Amino acid sequence: MSNVIGYYTTQFGELWEKSLFDLVEEAIFGVLKQTKLENKQIDAVFFGNMLAGVLENNLHSPSKIAEILKINVPIYRAEAACASGGAAFNLAKNYLDANSKKNVLVIGAEKMTDYSPEETIMGLSSAASGEEQEAGLTFPGLYAMMANFYLQKYGYTEKNLAYVSVKNHFHGSLNDKAQYRRKITLENVLNSAYVAYPLKVLDSSPISDGASAVILTNDQETINKQKFSTTILASEVITDTISLKERKQIDEILATKNAADKAFKNAKISRSDIGIAEVHDCFSIAEILAMEDLGFWKKGEGGKKITEQSTMFGNGGDLIVNTSGGLKAAGHPVGATGIKQIGEIFLQLTGQAENRQVENIKYGLAQNVGGSGGTAVVTILAV
Amino acid sequence: MVGIVSYGFYVPKYRIKTEEIAVIWGKNPDDIKRSLMVKEKAVAGIDEDSLTMAFESASAALSSVSVDRNKIKVVLFGSETHPYAVNPASTILAEFLGIERNYLAYDTEFACKAATGAMISAQALIKSGYSDYALITGSDKGMGKAHDALEYTAASASVSLLLGKDNLILEILDFESFSSDTPDFWRREGIRYPSHGGRFTGKPSYFNHIEESSKSLFKKTGLSPKDFAFAVFHMPNGKFPVQVARSLGFSPDQIKDSLVVDYLGNSYTASALMGLMPVLEKAKAGDLIFLCSYGSGAGSDSFVLKVTKNLEKNRNEFMKIVKDKKYINYPTYLKFMEMI
Numbered sequence: 267m268s269n270v271i272g273y274y275t276t277q278f279g280e281l282w283e284k285s286l287f288d289l290v291e292e293a294i295f296g297v298l299k300q301t302k303l304e305n306k307q308i309d310a311v312f313f314g315n316m317l318a319g320v321l322e323n324n325l326h327s328p329s330k331i332a333e334i335l336k337i338n339v340p341i342y343r344a345e346a347a348c349a350s351g352g353a354a355f356n357l358a359k360n361y362l363d364a365n366s367k368k369n370v371l372v373i374g375a376e377k378m379t380d381y382s383p384e385e386t387i388m389g390l391s392s393a394a395s396g397e398e399q400e401a402g403l404t405f406p407g408l409y410a411m412m413a414n415f416y417l418q419k420y421g422y423t424e425k426n427l428a429y430v431s432v433k434n435h436f437h438g439s440l441n442d443k444a445q446y447r448r449k450i451t452l453e454n455v456l457n458s459a460y461v462a463y464p465l466k467v468l469d470s471s472p473i474s475d476g477a478s479a480v481i482l483t484n485d486q487e488t489i490n491k492q493k494f495s496t497t498i499l500a501s502e503v504i505t506d507t508i509s510l511k512e513r514k515q516i517d518e519i520l521a522t523k524n525a526a527d528k529a530f531k532n533a534k535i536s537r538s539d540i541g542i543a544e545v546h547d548c549f550s551i552a553e554i555l556a557m558e559d560l561g562f563w564k565k566g567e568g569g570k571k572i573t574e575q576s577t578m579f580g581n582g583g584d585l586i587v588n589t590s591g592g593l594k595a596a597g598h599p600v601g602a603t604g605i606k607q608i609g610e611i612f613l614q615l616t617g618q619a620e621n622r623q624v625e626n627i628k629y630g631l632a633q634n635v636g637g638s639g640g641t642a643v644v645t646i647l648a649v
Numbered sequence: 650m651v652g653i654v655s656y657g658f659y660v661p662k663y664r665i666k667t668e669e670i671a672v673i674w675g676k677n678p679d680d681i682k683r684s685l686m687v688k689e690k691a692v693a694g695i696d697e698d699s700l701t702m703a704f705e706s707a708s709a710a711l712s713s714v715s716v717d718r719n720k721i722k723v724v725l726f727g728s729e730t731h732p733y734a735v736n737p738a739s740t741i742l743a744e745f746l747g748i749e750r751n752y753l754a755y756d757t758e759f760a761c762k763a764a765t766g767a768m769i770s771a772q773a774l775i776k777s778g779y780s781d782y783a784l785i786t787g788s789d790k791g792m793g794k795a796h797d798a799l800e801y802t803a804a805s806a807s808v809s810l811l812l813g814k815d816n817l818i819l820e821i822l823d824f825e826s827f828s829s830d831t832p833d834f835w836r837r838e839g840i841r842y843p844s845h846g847g848r849f850t851g852k853p854s855y856f857n858h859i860e861e862s863s864k865s866l867f868k869k870t871g872l873s874p875k876d877f878a879f880a881v882f883h884m885p886n887g888k889f890p891v892q893v894a895r896s897l898g899f900s901p902d903q904i905k906d907s908l909v910v911d912y913l914g915n916s917y918t919a920s921a922l923m924g925l926m927p928v929l930e931k932a933k934a935g936d937l938i939f940l941c942s943y944g945s946g947a948g949s950d951s952f953v954l955k956v957t958k959n960l961e962k963n964r965n966e967f968m969k970i971v972k973d974k975k976y977i978n979y980p981t982y983l984k985f986m987e988m989i
Contacts, residue, residue, distance in 0.1 A: 282853055383847060459680035 268362040268484045270647060271492045272301035273609035277477035278597030279445040286318055286377035287476035291334050293373055297479040301492060305371050308481075310361055311341040314354035314374035315601035319345075320379050320389040331373070347393030348548060350374065351478070352503070352634030352643030358482050359501040367485040374605035375477035386473055390489025390600070393637040394510040406470060406549070408510055408638040410462035413551035416517040417464060422569035424464045428455035430550035431468050431571045431595075434588050435577055438595025440622040445474050445597030455550075462524040469550040474597030478605040479610065494616035499533035499629070502526075508640040521642035522559040522633060529563075529631075529644040537561050540585055540646075541627030542614045544607035546635040547592040556633050557587070560644070579622055589614060589622045604634035608645055615649040651772045652817035652954070654716070654782065655963055657709025657805045658926050660700045660913060663692040664974045664980065665982045667801055673979050674796055685801055686887020688725060690914025692977060693790045693805035694980045699728045700738045702807035703788035706919075710809040711746065713963050714816070716782060718747055721811070723774050723783035724754040727763030727918045729836070729843075730789050731756055742786065753779075760834060761883055762944025764808070764920045769950060771812050772821055783812040789917035794842035795988060802886055804914025808922035818929075818960040819938070822953040823870050827862035834945030845945075854947050855885065859893050862949035863941055870953055874898040878936035878956075879884050881924040883943035884910035890924075899939075913971065930967045934958040 267308035274296030276289050284292075290313075299304065311331055319325040328341035342355035351374030356468040358370045378386050394408065397459050417423065432452055452470060458468040482498070489495050508517055530537065537560070545560070548555035555569035562585060563571045576583035588612040590596045593603055611630035613619045627649075634643040666689045668678035682688060693702060703726060711718070724746075726739035739754035753774070757763040764787025771783035788807035793799025812821075833854035836843040846854075854909050859882060867873055874880070880899045882890040894904045907924035916923055921942040928938060934956055941951040983989045 280852075282849055282850060379848070459677060459684070557765075 268359055268482050268498045269489050270480050270608065270612050271483055271489060271495050271496060272297050272481045273479070273612045274300055275443050275478035275606050275609055276476050277443050278474050278599055280379045281475040282379060284475065285456040286322065286375060287330055287334065289377065289475060290331065290373055290375045293375065293477035293479035294335060294371065297371070297481055300440035301481050302589035303369060303481065305335050305337050308335065308337060308339060308371045309368040310339055311335070311371045311373065312354040312358040313341065313343045314351035315343060315376060315606060316345055316347055316350045317376060317378065317389045317600060320392060321385060323356060325477055332468045346641040347636035348546070348600050349604055349636030349641040349643050350482040350601040350635045352632070352645065353603060353604070355480070355608055355645060356501045356503045356643055359498055362482055362484045366423065369481060369483045369485060369488055371479060371481055372605060373477060373479040374602040376599035376601040378473045378474050378599060379475050398509060405638065406462040406465055409551055410465045411510065412516050412555065412638070413464050413549070416551060416555070417544065418519060420566045420569055424456060425452060426569040426573060427464065427469055427550040427554070428452045429575060430547060430553045431455045433575060433578045434592035434594040435591050436546060438591025440579070441591050441596060443593050444591040445472060446591070446595045465549050465551070468541060471548045474599040476599035476602045478598060478602045478609050480605055480609055494618065496612050496615045496647040496649050499535065499648050500529035501643070501645045502528040502532070503585060503641065503643050504528070505641050506639055508637060510638050513639070517555065518565070519555055519559050519642060520633060521639055522556060522644065525642045525644040526560045529646050533646040535629055535646070538584070539629045540631045542589065542611060542624050542630040543585060543587050543632070544586055544610050546591070547594050547635045548598060548635070552635065553588070553592065560631070560633055579624065588623045589619060589624065604643060607632035607634055608647070611647050650816055650820050651775045652809050652813060652815065652820040653712040654813040654818065655710050655811045656929065656965065657706045657713070657809050658923060658965070659709065660691050660971050661693045661697055661702065661805050662973065662975050663694060663977050663985065664689045665692055665977055665979070669979050670800055680796055681801055686911060687802050687914060688911055690802060690804040690915065691806055691842065692982055692985055695987065698732050698790050699730045699788040699804070699807070700732050700741060702790070702805065703738065703742050703786045703809065706788065706807035707742060707746055707784060707786055707809040709965070710784070710811050713965065714811065716811065719749045720781040721748050721784050722752045722780035723771050724748060725753055725767035725771055725783065725785045726787065727757040727767045728786045728789050729758060729763065729917055730792060734838070750788055759948060761917045761920055762942040762950055764922060765942035765950040768810065768812070769824055769826065774811055775814060781813060783970055785810050785812065787922050788920035789919055791915060791917040792842055792986065797842070799843065799845070799897035802910070802915040804916045806913060806916035806919045806923055808919045808926065810922070813950055816959055817957050818963050820955040821955060822955050823866065824950060824952045825862050825866035825869055826948060826950045827858050827865060828845050828948035829858070831947035833947055850885070851889070854945065855889050855943050856893055858897070858947050858949040859941055859943050860884035860897060862951040863897050866951045866953065872937070872953060874903070876937055877903060877939045879906060879923060879928045879932060880904045880939040881907040881928060882907065883921040884924060885915050887911050926967045929960065930964060932956045932960060934960065
């Protein structure tokens with residue numbers, strides 16, 4: 267069985283004074299320090315990143331990481347749009363399944379704010395199909411179509427969506443690594459400017475810089491020396507059509523449903539065992555769909571359930587969601603997001619989440635999505 | 650003591666409202682107004698440019714005092730929209746003002762702080778004994794690309810100051826400058842419209858440079874925000890000056906008179922100096938005024954100015970003049986800015 271034994275994340279935000287590899291370096295040495303491991307104890311590295319090739323003409327990042335880490339081991343870059351971090355984690359776990367007594371470093375990082383919004387949006391749009399790009403559909407547009415369909419089908423309004431952002435900003439206010447640490451109200455969300463109807467600025471995750479890293483191991487001796495450790499019960503990647511128009515349903519993400527079914531089957535636990543989850547709220551609608559697709563809420567009830575705020579920290583619910591602040595408030599440095607999600611679950615399960623610590627939890631889940639649902643990664647950890 | 654002997658300003662008559670631009674691009678006008686805190690902006694006519702507006706403001710500055718123009722041996726013209734890339738606007742301005750030819754002239758460029766930088770050079774040339782007077786002008790027909798956030802704010806206007814040693818209305822008690830290589834806003838050779846780094850123009854740029862130059866001047870002079878009757882900051886939009894004033898410890902009352910950006914827009918090189926105009930309509934002898942410019946690229950000049958009893962007799966009307974305006978629609982705006 268493989269374990270996560272350490273986590274480090276940089277601040278998320280507009281980090282203009284730091285380059286992509288400044289952030290990667292901080293995350294690498296941060297997590298090595300946490301785990302008291304030396305660089306030469308790392309047997310392989312997996313790097314989740316989406317945009318370095320598009321934005322800074324850098325596609326040989328593994329070699330750059332070798333230069334930073336000063337080791338000569340296999341290093342791979344994983345790319346699956348916004349699920350790049352989750353995909354890198356999945357490959358690392360598979361590497362451990364195939365190799366005994368190894369320590370693996372997984373880093374997710376993205377540098378997005380040094381470029382004009384046009385350049386960054388163009389880069390992000392590479393996660394959509396060619397036809398969608400030609401039609402001028404950006405990701406806010408794609409998720410807005412999903413949101414419109416969902417709201418009309420089940421009779422909900424923009425106010426139902428707004429509860430997601432209110433909750434996640436509250437959680438962000440408790441996370442000192444979050445990009446946004448201010449609490450917001452329903453009125454703030456509803457009065458913010460439209461990006462793509464019905465989604466507004468405060469329904470949308472931001473453009474961010476950041477890097478996060480975890481260390482995985484299946485070496486019992488290494489695990490024994492660690493103060494904190496969580497077991498990886500499941501890590502599942504499922505892909506689906508890249509085009510929204512090719513999906514049978516646009517108010518669900520099939521890849522999430524299938525990945526979750528497989529993950530729960532492999533983990534041999536039920537949905538009700540999960541006490542903490544990080545889900546991919548790139549837009550407010552995405553968290554509601556995720557909660558339904560993961561099987562936590564019944565299809566069509568998410569719009570109502572979110573208004574009860576049972577998934578908000580401090581409300582006494584059985585399942586607390588996005589204590590990091592989610593993508594909305596913690597920020598969304600694309601490649602880093604999937605690792606930050608798993609890192610947050612690690613912190614919560616090992617009692618290191620400080621002022622946002624959820625009590626009495628044994629199992630946690632992270633759901634990371636690429637594009638409009640073309641890739642989904644579901645990870646389950648246990649303590 | 651060196652200071653300001655007289656001043657003049659020019660604001661073109663035309664205005665375009667924020668909503669007129671916003672609806673063209675499918676934006677909610679209230680969102681834009683709330684985010685930029687700009688209701689309308691001044692637009693130069695099709696036959697106006699930075700030079701014609703400079704002539705208007707400089708003529709106004711010289712008309713209010715009796716000064717031998719031959720004693721003005723320094724003419725400095727700050728702008729980021731000089732009519733020529735090569736060929737000084739300062740000499741054309743001096744020629745049209747009837748200043749005799751034994752003078753030093755140059756055009757200055759430092760984004761929106763080209764004129765306050767010129768002011769520092771000019772006061773030094775007076776102090777050195779080179780000249781009795783110096784004329785400095787900040788003037789811009791501010792350009793913003795269509796559909797850029799700048800389109801709501803980039804405005805046209807000019808302010809001129811005559812600096813000298815005697816009969817001052819404002820004494821320049823002290824100044825400070827802070828600069829660094831911070832590329833937040835630029836326009837390359839041969840390119841018509843400026844580019845900018847979006848949110849990068851805020852914290853590491855506008856706020857950092859203004860705060861550093863201001864704090865440095867407070868330390869140098871031993872003064873603090875409470876000592877000033879008024880404060881004036883460069884105004885790229887309505888929010889930034891309010892935020893920076895608050896962070897430095899100025900009260901809303903100290904800056905409210907200077908916030909011309911709300912109804913005139915950001916006239917680039919003339920912006921901070923234009924904020925001084927309504928303040929001078931109100932200020933009393935003995936008042937201290939804190940003036941702080943910002944130029945992208947980046948730098949900030951801050952000044953401590955002291956009002957003398959001479960202001961009363963050389964005061965210019967401001968609010969009445971800027972209220973004389975004519976609204977134009979978006980196509981007319983494009984025509985006046987020579988965008989179509």
